[in-house]
Amino acid sequence: MTMRPEIPILYEDNHLLAVVKPPGIPSQGDDSGDPDMLTLLREDLKRRYNKPGNVYLGLVHRLDRPAGGAMLFAKTSKAASRLSDAVRTRAFGKSYIAVVHGSPKPASARLTHYLLKDAARNRVTALPGPAPGAKEAVLTYRTAGQANGLTLVAVTLHTGRPHQIRAQMAAIGCPLAGDVKYGGSKPEDGRTIALWSAMVAVAHPVTKQWMTFRSLPPAHAAPWRLWPEEQLAAAAAMAETEAAE
Incomplete structure (x- = not known):
């Protein structure tokens, strides 16, 4: 089921809305003024349910504009508060697949850096040790395939920092x-990076049931098309297993 071709719905109830964010769309409004996920989804909810006035939708977590994949939103303020608490206390599972240049050595590792943000350039620097203003960033990666000088990797975040995977792998x-x-490298379409949110998981804010939402990148898109869908799925499962441990 889709609300519009480019934003598939993974799950929806009275409290949650899980969707697939297409690469190139901001998670929320920014200086570009381009359509963003929050606005597009609010407009769609208003249209589908014929609701007058403003529609509530809370941003639970973010995905970088050029990345895509599973993303979770809250449909009530109570759900937003409880889900935000889950993110803050790290009771919110997130795993990714990515394609990187070269071949990471070793083939799997836990990386710890300290990220220093340059707000003016919207860029972070990964430092090897603590520094004033820098925040600890921890992730685990495992290689899952190689092709054309590129490596498919499964990535699990243990902290949630802006541009974390991008900066740490670089x-x-x-x-x-x-x-x-x-x-x-420069992307083929000019606006995407090879980073995909393969899974988000959290306890339902009302029922407390553990909810898992999964997504794979479009099999025809570069550079994902270098690997069969079964291999992309295996990489996503590898990252999800790490997240559960």
């Missing part, structure tokens, strides 16, 4: 494909 010499900001 710091070990393996920037994401398409991520010009961090030293990657």
Whole structure:
């Protein structure tokens, strides 16, 4: 089921809305003035349910504009508060697949850096040790396939920092494909990076049932098309397993 061709709905009830964010759309409004996920989804809810006035929709977590994949929103303020608490206390599962330049060494590792944000440039620097203003960032990656000088990796976040995966993988010499900001190649379509939110999981804010929402990148899109869908799914499952441990 889709609300519009480019934004598939993964799940919806009275409290939650899980969708697939297309690459290139901001999570929320920014200086560009371009349509963003919050606005598009609010407009769609208003239209589908014929609601007068404003429609509530809360942003639970963010995905970088050039990334895509599973994303969760709250349909009530109570749900937003409880889901935000889950994110803050790290009771919110997130795992990703990405395509990076080169071949990460070792093939799997836990990376710890300290990210220092340059707000003016909208860029972060991954430092090897603590520094004033820098925040600890931890992720785990595992390689899942290689092709054309690129490597498919499964990534699990243990902290949620802006540009974390992009900056940390670049710091070990393996920037994401398409991520010009961090030293990657220029993307074919000019606005995407090879980073996909494969899974988000959290306890339902009302029923407390554990909810898991999954998504895979379009199999025809570059550079994902270098691997069969079964291999992309295996990489996503690898990242999800790490997240559950």
